[in-house]
Amino acid sequence: MDVLKNLCSNKRMSHDAPTFSPLYRQIKALILQALEAGEWRPGQAIPSEQELASRFNVSQGTVRKAIDEMAADNLLVRKQGKGTYVASHNDPRAMFRFLRLVPMDGNLSHPQSVPLDCWRAKAGQEASRMLGIEPGAPIIIIRRLLRFGAKPVVIDEIYLPGDLFQGLNLEVLQDWNGSLYSLFETRFGMRMIRAQERIRAVAADRSAAEVLKVAEGTSLLSVERVTYTYGDKPVEWRRGLYSTAEHFYLNELN
C-alpha cells in the first residue's frame, strides 16, 4: 500500500508535463478509491487518521489535509471525539442538500416527495448526451411531485440509466419515505456527489399547470439538473418545473 511520494523530486517541472501532485492529494485519491470501492459504507466511520497514516506510510498531518479537502467536498463528515464518517444522503441534515427551494414565509417545513409514475424507455438524443450513454440504451423515467405541506410546488421528470437502477419501479418509490437520493444510495449503491443546474424561465403548459394547480401560461422556473457520482460520472438527469408563487430558489454567492 505504498505511495509514490517523490513525484516532485524532479526539477524543471514548469517545462515538463504537469504530472505533479502533492502527497496529500495522492492520499486523497487513495481514500476516494476506497470509498468508491465501497470499503466503507455511507454513514459509517472510516479509520482514524492515525490508522490511515500508518496504512499509507505518511504522517497524520498529511492524512489530515487529505480528509480536510474531502470534508470540504462533502464526501466525509468529521465529528470531534468520534471519528470521520462517510457522508450520506440518509443524514437528515443532508437529505435535501441539493434542493434550493425555500418558502417565502419563513416556514422551513420539509418537502414531501410524491411519485406519480415510473417507466422504462430507450434513451433519446438528449438523455444520452446528458447521461453519457448510448442512444437507445435503457433508461428509467420517473415523474414525481414535490409538496410543501399541502401545496404542490415542483413537478420533476427524472432520467436514470437503466443499467444502474435495476429493479427500480413505482412501488419501490412509493414504499420509500425519504429523499430520492437516499433511496438511490441505500438500494442501488449510487452516491450523488455533486450536481449542476441550468435554470430558465418558461410558461406552464397544460399538464404542468394542472399538477401544480396554476393557470396555464404561468411563469415557472425550469431547473435542469445533471447529477454526478464518483469520477464525475453523470448518473441522473432531471428537469423540474418550480412554481414560484410562494417559494423562491435561494442561492448563496461567495
Place this chain on the structure above:
Amino acid sequence: MDVLKNLCSNKRMSHDAPTFSPLYRQIKALILQALEAGEWRPGQAIPSEQELASRFNVSQGTVRKAIDEMAADNLLVRKQGKGTYVASHNDPRAMFRFLRLVPMDGNLSHPQSVPLDCWRAKAGQEASRMLGIEPGAPIIIIRRLLRFGAKPVVIDEIYLPGDLFQGLNLEVLQDWNGSLYSLFETRFGMRMIRAQERIRAVAADRSAAEVLKVAEGTSLLSVERVTYTYGDKPVEWRRGLYSTAEHFYLNELN
C-alpha cells in the same frame, strides 16, 4: 498587538457560554479588521506569513490556517512565490464573480454593462428592510442593461444607500468601463464580499419587454440580490430580470 490566546485554558467549556474560538480564528479576525480598516488595498499584497506571524506573536502555521480560510472565503488570493493579495473585483478573473448567466451556445463572451438611468430617492419600506437602513433615508437607484454581444439579456434595478455612494451619478457610471463592483470598490471603497439571490419566474411587463426585446408576458427570471460587505452589512439590493431565451442561470451544487 497581543492576542488573547488562552481562551481555551478553561475547562468545562460545554457548560459555559460558547465564547471559545481557536487562535487561528482570532488571527483571522485581526487580519479581517486590518482589511476592513483599509490597511491594505484591494489588489495589493499583504505582509508575508512570517511577518504576520511575528506581528501577532504566533507561529507561521497559525497565520497560514487563518489565511487559508480567508482565501476560501475569496477575501484573499494566494500566489505562490509572490505573496498573498487582497481580492479585488478589478481582477479580470473576479469581475463577474457573482454573475451566473451563461450563453446556451458555448460562447463565453463577457457581458457589457449599459447604464440607463441613475437617480436619488428616499428608501421605501422594502429597500429599507433589504438595506438595513431607515425608511426615508437617501438611496440611489440605478437602471442598467446587460448585453452579451448585441443581445440585451438582463435589465437590472439597483438600490444603494445614498450615504455610502456620495457622488455616484449616471455620468460616473458611463465613464467607467468595468464591472459595477469594481467601480464601487475603486471609487467608493465598498467591497462586495458575498451575496444572496432569490430567484423566481415572472412574466415580462411592458417596459421590461421593450428593453429586452421580447414579447410582453414572456417568462423571465426575477433575480433579487442582496450584496454584503464586511461584517455582513448589506450595501446593495438589486432586482434583475433575465431573458432566458438564449442564456441560462448556471448553478453548481456541492
Place this chain on the structure above:
DNA sequence: AAGTGGTCTAGACCACGTC
C-alpha cells in the same frame, strides 16, 4: 482512562517568481 479529531508549534525542504 482511552481514543478520536482539533489546535499549535518548530523545523526542514520544495516550487515558484524576482532580482
Place this chain on the structure above:
DNA sequence: ACGTGGTCTAGACCACTTT
C-alpha cells in the same frame, strides 16, 4: 541568491465522546 507560499513531518497539548 533570496523571498514567497506550498508541502511534509513530529510532537505536544486541548476538546469531545465513549467506556
